Amino acid sequence: MPNIPIDGHPLIGKSFVYRADGEPYTGEVDSNLVVANGMCVTVLAAFTNWNDVEGLEILAVKVPDTGYTTHVTPSDLGLSSLAQR
DSSP states (O other): OOSEEOTTOTTTTOEEETTTTSOOOOSOOOTTOOOOTTOEEEEEEEEESGGGOTTOOEEEEEETTTTEEEEEOGGGGTOOOGGGO
């Protein structure tokens, strides 16, 4: 079964910096930009076996700077495996 939600995961509701390991985005935020290095995101949901790939972990996040919701990997936020939380 693909996209298995991890209900009640402790990261849900917490905020992190997207790609904190990269240079912060310094360009203009326009209607085409979803998320960029250095922007804060808030975790809305956590999933495993994303798109039926066993063990692939994905976080659904809200990006306050752009108003978009998107999906990122835990490593995009400098995090280890979701199972270790």
